[in-house]
Amino acid sequence: xxxTWLDQVAWxxxxxxxxxxxxxxxxxxxxxxxxxxxxxxxTARTGRAVYWSRSRAKLWRKGEESGHEQKVxxxxxDCDGDVxxxxxxxxxGIACHTGHGRCFFRKLENGVWVETEPVIRPxxxxxxxxR
Amino acid sequence: xxxTWLDQVAWxxxxxxxxxxxxxxxxxxxxxxxxxxxxxxxTARTGRAVYWSRSRAKLWRKGEESGHEQKVxxxxxDCDGDVxxxxxxxxxGIACHTGHGRCFFRKLENGVWVETEPVIRPxxxxxxxxR
Numbered sequence: 001x002x003x004t005w006l007d008q009v010a011w012x013x014x015x016x017x018x019x020x021x022x023x024x025x026x027x028x029x030x031x032x033x034x035x036x037x038x039x040x041x042x043t044a045r046t047g048r049a050v051y052w053s054r055s056r057a058k059l060w061r062k063g064e065e066s067g068h069e070q071k072v073x074x075x076x077x078d079c080d081g082d083v084x085x086x087x088x089x090x091x092x093g094i095a096c097h098t099g100h101g102r103c104f105f106r107k108l109e110n111g112v113w114v115e116t117e118p119v120i121r122p123x124x125x126x127x128x129x130x131r
Numbered sequence: 132x133x134x135t136w137l138d139q140v141a142w143x144x145x146x147x148x149x150x151x152x153x154x155x156x157x158x159x160x161x162x163x164x165x166x167x168x169x170x171x172x173x174t175a176r177t178g179r180a181v182y183w184s185r186s187r188a189k190l191w192r193k194g195e196e197s198g199h200e201q202k203v204x205x206x207x208x209d210c211d212g213d214v215x216x217x218x219x220x221x222x223x224g225i226a227c228h229t230g231h232g233r234c235f236f237r238k239l240e241n242g243v244w245v246e247t248e249p250v251i252r253p254x255x256x257x258x259x260x261x262r
Binding site: 004022031077080085105108111112 | 151158160175205209234235237239242244
């Protein structure tokens with residue numbers, strides 16, 4: 001298959017593009033991460049979200065430790081080509097490593113960030129291999 | 132008012148945070164841009180979205196030229212503190228400078244980016260001061 005579509009992404013100086021994951025059914029915004037060319041290509045090929053972990057400097061197959069994979073139902077690109085949106089089905093209903101349903105669980109209320117959404121499963125249970 | 136909430140944002144090396152705008156009513160993802168501290172402070176104070184234009188290196192009061200302001204109904208922060216979500220009411224129903232309703236009007240279909248959403252109003256009409 002031609003890789004023209006990958007060339008049309010406006011990769012930044014580090015070879016990355018911002019990637020936003022949105023729940024395909026509810027429309028909820030789940031998380032934002034980064035992808036390099038390999039991550040986006042694999043995501044499109046396999047239908048499973050793969051990001052580039054900047055802190056670990058390696059491919060991050062979402063759910064590889066937690067089991068909370070993202071099944072990709074659609075991939076969108078913005079007008080400037082430097083932001084990708086993944087429309088996903090979030091396995092387990094938990095996108096965030098904190099155990100919240102999504103990373104955007106804090107809301108500004110009267111000058112304070114308030115947790116408005118619960119922890120669905122404690123991280124100790126998610127990442128404990130003896131679970 | 133205390134600015135503790137601004138200190139809790141994980142500003143990057145350039146002093147910026149990623150900012151995603153989502154339609155508060157429909158849940159549609161509209162655009163992604165960047166904010167510096169001043170932009171986020173003004174957004175929270177005025178209830179109108181203000182970004183930092185990296186290309187023009189100045190504050191960008193969304194809608195200042197197009198009239199397509201964003202009225203902010205909620206501000207969220209992610210787990211790492213380096214992504215902000217604005218839940219907005221998009222004035223005019225057009226978030227993108229291309230005249231599309233939102234910047235994510237292209238979708239990957241069989242290895243090609245396809246425009247799946249229409250131009251609502253041509254840019255020539257939006258930005259022409261003689262309109």
